[in-house]
Amino acid sequence: MHDPVRQHPEEKFKRAGLYGNPPCPICGGNWCGYNSFLCSCMREDKGSFKTVIQPKTGKPAYQHWLKPGTVNYSKSDELDMPIEVIASVEKLDRVYRELLNLLSLYQEHKEDLLRRGLTEGDIKKNGYKSIPKIIKPWDICKKLKDIGYDLSGVPGFYKADGKYEGTYWTFSWKPGYFIPMLDAKGRIQALQRRIENPKEGEPKYMLLSSSGKKGGGNSGTPAHVARPAEIRDRIIWITEGPLKADIAAKYLGAVVIGLMSAGTWVQALEVVDELSPEEVITAYDMDFKTNKLVNKPLELLKGELKEKGLVVRQATWDEVKGIDDALVGGKKITIGGR
Ligand SMILES: [Zn+2]
Missing domain, CATH: 3.40.50 (Rossmann fold)
Structure with missing residues (x-):
């Protein structure tokens, strides 16, 4: 009988689209699970051999056999998968708010937002701020730490290795501006970035994330x-x-x-x-x-x-x-x- 699960009992699922994994081989989306021979797809039922209900969410997952070579799966990938503890949304809200507090909005970014159809009042209310070009991100992190904020598990922040010894906290300072992403309760759950002059093939919008980095975390894809x-x-x-x-x-x-x-x-x-x-x-x-x-x-x-x-x-x-x-x-x- 065809039963690859028995043949490869050691193969755990990888999460599609996360931790640098490619998207789902069946639907092209994120969050589906797969290994070298089986895909548990959250979206595509056509062609699946079995539907299972996910115990945590109660939502269906469609099981598809994968032909050998469909995905590039190796045992070492699975072992490299970092274990990240993401801070609570209350903590994310506090840290991101204080970060934005320490920043200003550059004139060119304000003009971009005005051109898009927002007023000065909207811009202030929504809290867009420029990613600093002059003040260094590690100095901002030091300020946050000095005020008493813990940056661990806050996507975007991570510990970089010092030149000679030790580590220091920082975040990406690719030029652009931050767009606060709120949850249904109005808390900042993530920071979207409008990248200034993206290079060819580079996205215009990128979430502030620090997946796979020391002390960092994956921002996920919140709404x-x-x-x-x-x-x-x-x-x-x-x-x-x-x-x-x-x-x-x-x-x-x-x-x-x-x-x-x-x-x-x-x-x-x-x-x-x-x-x-x-x-x-x-x-x-x-x-x-x-x-x-x-x-x-x-x-x-x-x-x-x-x-x-x-x-x-x-x-x-x-x-x-x-x-x-x-x-x-x-x-x-x-x-x-x-
Ligand atoms: Zn899928």
Whole structure:
């Protein structure tokens, strides 16, 4: 009988997309588990030989056999997987807030935000700050330590080796600005970075993370909960991108969930559970019409929301890609049927 599990009892699962692992070989997303012969995919049921219910979440995981050579799996990878203890969200909120407190917003970054459609008031309220170019990150870390903050397990911070001996705390100072990512309770759970002049092939947005580094941690892919100064509408919107969500929230007068990417929608479900709206409007970038990698996760998200008994509708617009540009540009937003 074909039973590779018995043949390789020592092979543990790797987490897709984390710790530098490649994404899921079945769905292309993160968080699925796989080894050299078996994939436990959270999203794709087509072609699976078995469905199991995950004990912790109660969600299904679809088991797929992998043909030999589908993934590059070696025993040593598994042993190298760092064990990281991520600080509680209360601690993350305190440390990130104090970090932002110590920083300022450069004129060129403020102009970028104004150009995107935010006002000075919005910029202040949302707390964007520049990654310092002159003050050194280790000096900022020293300040945080001196005030009494413990930086261990706070994604982004890590201990670097000193030139001669010992270690010192620091974080990446790639130029750009920080976009605070809030949870449903308004706590800063992560810092997104808008990278200044990204090199070709480099992403424009990157989370502040320090996975695999001494004292560091993986930021994960949380969903940002953007709240306008005044909530005029109880409907919750879901879009791709934290900054986009901040801008959309202002113009819509509604809470907007900003996903890290089209595929990281599972995180939105928790937020929806916590805020318990009656209606949700999805506002993914308009390339969902032609891009399977966007459309497929969008359909899965809508399915899960409908299963919760919510009214789920889809916003569309013409000419521009993102909901933020559509709103700022005064385009007509059409909200599709149920
Ligand atoms: Zn998968």
